[in-house]
Amino acid sequence: MNKKTILIDGSKGEGGGQILRTALSLSMLLNQPIEIQKIRAGRKKPGLMRQHLTCVLAAQQICDAIVEGAELGSQRIKFTPATTKPREYEFKIGTAGSTVLVCQTVLLPLALAGKASKVILHGGTHNGMSPSLTFFEQSFLPALKSMGLDCKINTHKLGFFPAGGGSWQIDINPIESLSPCVFEKPGTELEQQQNHCRALSIIAGVKHSVAKREIEEAKQLLGWHAPNTEILEAKAFGQGNSFHLSVGHKHQIAMFEQMGELGLRAEQVARRTVKSLKHYLKSGAAVEEHLADQLLLPMALAGRGSFTTNVLSSHTVTNINVISQLSGVCIKTQQLSDTLWKVYLD
Structure with a gap:
């Protein structure tokens, strides 16, 4: 029928x-x-x-x-x-548009299709207007791993805005179903957050000193003298810089990122990123707003789950409504304080 x-x-x-x-x-x-x-x-x-x-x-x-x-x-x-047919696919955007968002469109259908798949993508990986490949690999995929989905990323080349030209692949192992996600407390206790904070500056065709300045400014603003730090000189089609601060470990990692731009000093890039991280830490939430939006569909497919977030964005609310219209699954929200919301499905 x-x-x-x-x-x-x-x-x-x-x-x-x-x-x-x-x-x-x-x-x-x-x-x-x-x-x-x-x-x-x-x-x-x-x-x-x-x-x-x-x-x-x-x-x-x-x-x-x-x-x-x-x-x-x-x-x-x-x-x-x-x-849906699980096998090897290759998709090319042709601009600096987000390959991550293309991947997310097909990821769960392929994962639940019964056999392994490989997807090769070409286009933008870090454009500042959507979650980056770094965020996808280091925050989103660990959260999905806690729900049973295991994927492997192989990055050939990054693609910064406006040049694009990135290339990467994801190997998707099949699963029968997703387990519920439960992220209601921060990934690390307050007194341990310094030890579980990571500062990462990615540069391609940009001076090494830019990355050093970003990291030093973030350390000074946070008052954390020894977070894990890394400068990654990446292979890319064009020039670019992306700064990342993350806190948490294992399957629960909150990441905040800011693209470097012409005319924007390295210190300003770090300040914007630190501001977002501090807002999140102050709230006591388990999940920051971008990951919150992306966890909705996996949670709906699992049929159960919950998380707390520091921002209930219009993206999140809209996504909840689309999921409800198409699937009949009603994801609920509850405001716990001025800076804390619970999102759940029971």
Whole structure:
């Protein structure tokens, strides 16, 4: 029996590309036809940009979907999935658009498809407008590992904005189902946070002194004299710099990142990153806002779970609503204080 197509308003709530990506993932996972209208309608450049179009085409390829409206600038697509096929795939964005977001669109459908897959991606890895490949590998994937999903990343080349040109692959081991996530307390106790803090500066074609200044400024502002520090001189298509502060260990790592920019001093890059980290630490939350948004779909698929976060963003609220519309799963939120929310499914 053919399922009725579910109509989704792509302009509701936050109104960005997250609606498209979550809807595509669930469409494949539930074998549910969808039609998305008003895609990114409120944006300066509405409709599908190259990165979003690559998400649609990647989803189409892995499940032999019938698709209407898959073209640049389109504000409407109709997506009718067939069976997801686990195997090797290669997707190219052609710009500095986020390869991480393309990967996240197909990751869970492929992981739950019964056999191993490999996905090779080309495009942006660090563009400042979405979670970086570093965040994906060091924060998101460890959280998923606690839920049973084990993946391996092999980075060939980073792709900074505006040049792009990054290249990496992910090997996805199959799982039958996801275990619930429970992240309600910070990954490390308050008195241990200094010992579990890591400062990482990634540079490509940028002076080594820039990375040193970022790290020294962060150490001074935090008052932490000996966090784990690393300067990574990366292979990349163009020049770039990305600064990261993370706290936690094992499966629960909160990461904060800031791209270096022309005209932005290394000290300013560090200050912005430290400000975000301090806001998170003060809240007592287990999960920062970007990871919170990305844990919603895995939690819905697991059927149970909970976490606390320091920001209930419009991205998160919109994502909750899309998941509810397509799957019927009702993720709940509860404000515990001015800077602490609980997100849960029971």
